Each structure stands twice: as C-alpha cells, then as structure tokens.
Amino acid sequence: MVRKIGSRYTAHQILGRGSAGTVWLGEGPEGPVAIKLLREDLASDQELVGRFVQERTALLGLDHPHVVSVRDLVVDGTDLALVMDLVRGTDLRTRLDRERRLAPEAAVAIVADVADGLAAAHAAGVVHRDVKPENVLLDMQGPLGPGGSHPALLTDFGVAKLIDSPRRTRATKIIGTPDYLAPEIIEGLPPRAAVDIYALATVLYELLAGFTPFGGGHPGAVLRRHVTETVVPLPGIPEELWQLLVQCLAKAPASRLRASELGERLREQLPLLAGMPPLDVDEPDGEAEGSYEDAAPAAEPEAPRERVRRGAVPLVPGAKPDSNRDTHTSMRVPGPDELAGGALGTARAPRAAGAPRPGSARHRASARRRRITLGVAGVALVAAIGGGAWLATSGDDADGSPADQESSAPASP
Known part of the structure; x- marks a missing residue:
C-alpha cells in the first residue's frame, strides 16, 4: 500500500503501530525517511493541530548524533505527520x-548515549516526557561501542507534549507511561527536564535487572509506588553505579543529576563493567496482577509463563492497543490520601534466581513436599521411641507444629 503524505513524501510500508498512530517507511526529496502518521481523530483536533504548528521550530531544531531528528511536520487535510x-x-x-536483561557494560553505554541526546534537547528547552525502551532506537549500521552495544538514538520527541493539550488532559490527567513516570508528574507538577532523568534511570535499572523498579500490577499501584517507595538495591553492580541510579531516581527533582552530568558519570563507570555478565536476579513478587498469566495449579514444576507487558494503556482514551508499542496512559491524578495509602518503605525485593514465586504451583508443590517429609519423619520417630514421643508431638500441635508453621507463615517479600 502506497500513500502520499503531503506534497513531498510517499509512505510505502508500515514499520509499526501505536495508539497515537502508525510509523511508515517513506521516501522524501532527500531519500528514505520514517513517517509517524498520527491517528485521524487526532488530526481532526484543531487545538492539537495548532500546537503541532507551534512546536515546529523547536522540534526541527534538535540536531544531535543520539537524537532521531525531525525533518518536517506535515499538516495536510486529515494527515498529521x-x-x-x-x-x-x-x-x-x-x-x-x-x-x-543486558550485560552492565552494554546497558550503561546505551543509556550514556541517550543521556547525551537528552542533554542537547534540554539545552534547547525541549523536554521529551516519554523516555522508555520503545523510544530508544539502536542503529545496527553504526560502529559497535562498549560491550558490543550499537549507537542509541532517542526518538518521538514532542509526541507526548503535542497530545498533552489542556483540553485533552486538564489538570486532573496524566500523560506518560506508568513504569517510567517521575513522582512530580504524578503529584500534578509541570514536567521539567528532571522527569527525563528519572525515566532514563528507570530504563537503566530495567536493562540491568530485567524489570522496572516500581512496576507490576495495576497502573494506579505503580503510580503510588513511585511516590511512596524507595528503590531496591541490585546485587552485583559497583557501588558507584548504584549510587548514580539512586541519585537519578530521587523523589526530589532537584536531587537528580543533569543529563550532561549523567552521561559523563556513566562513561566513567565503563572500565569497571568490562566483561561483567548480566545480573542473576529474578523479578520480584508482590502485586502481580496483570504481570503474568496465572499458572495452572499443578504439583509438577510450573511451565514457563508468558510475560505480559505492564502498565501499557492507550495514549488516547478509547484507543485499542494494537502492538507492543502502546505504552502511554491518560489517567486521573491520584489524591494525596490515595498516594499515601500504601505502606511507606522499600519497593518489592527481587527473588533469588531460580526461587519459586510464592503462591505459584512450584512453590505449593515444594511446601507439600516439606510437609510430607516432616510427617514421615514424625511417624518414624514415634515408631522408634514409643508413645512418649506422641505426647511431645501432640503438645507441639496444640501450639502450632513445625509443619503448620511452615504452611501458614507469610511469604517473605
């Protein structure tokens, strides 16, 4: 399918879909281009079209090796691209x-590239507002960097800002992706450059750990964790790198590093990370609803569960998720009492690698095996030393036998 986009561009092939629109492989006067064509209902929003035109100068002015440059903005009938x-x-x-998850050296090199791109954008007065893995492109034709990483470029500048019009979101709505939202956005403050640093630190944590620090469960629970919980340490990384992560995930925006500082500090860590394998941690338990499909109850070790993307809801109300790139949300800002409703403290801790998930089929089977072993041991003891042992065991049962304690003790976080 071929279609014209304005008078200068031709779209040839769909590269990807998202709730805000479709990305096409296209051709322009200067060669191949990528064209992000926004949805028709967005193009019919005159207020959004006006903002689109107003942002033209700022978006076209971004020119950096780690930023996917916007070459043109097209407004033509029902086309907004x-x-x-x-x-x-x-x-x-x-x-x-x-x-x-990635090896730490490659993860840090990629995030350092993105930090450099953000530094250029922030210097030009542009805040991205939607930093996440979907918006980081890896140039497979570029030279390999530390850890075999490909050059990373940040894309989709301006999309969240364009969509976030006062009429569309008002003061009680949030535009962004729950797993990567800075606390100040959740509390209703205007987004500044520091929100991009928080999101980028979340991306680095995810690259290292395989999961985001505050994700999992209902988007509302994710938002509350951003405001009320502290990040769980990742075992196995240098202390200097961990302190960088903690500083950039600080609740107070002023405590975070600037993008230029973050890029420089991350590159200083690269020699310490050379040759380090990916971390060996498993995703934490906790509010797991929406994180995985339920495993079938079975005594045998559970089969691998299908991983389901978390916190991904449409950018525009009523939009249907149609690809793994649908990661925006527009939702009500929680009130102070709701944000304070969860327990203050540390976010869910990762499980030891290979440990069964509490409540899973493998965990239940393991508990049953322990109870059976304890029961067999008790019978053998009775047979060996006589009825006096029964009286001692009977007394323990009245207060809670070891087997009962095992089965009823709350799972560790």
Missing part, C-alpha cells in the same frame, strides 16, 4: 524482550 530520520535497526524494547 512527523517526518524523521530513518534509523536502520531495532528499538531497545525489542532487544530487551529478546535478551531479558
């Missing part, structure tokens, strides 16, 4: 889905 440089590669989400 951003024409961007074509990056021949994949996005970071696709790589993360394939590998689950």
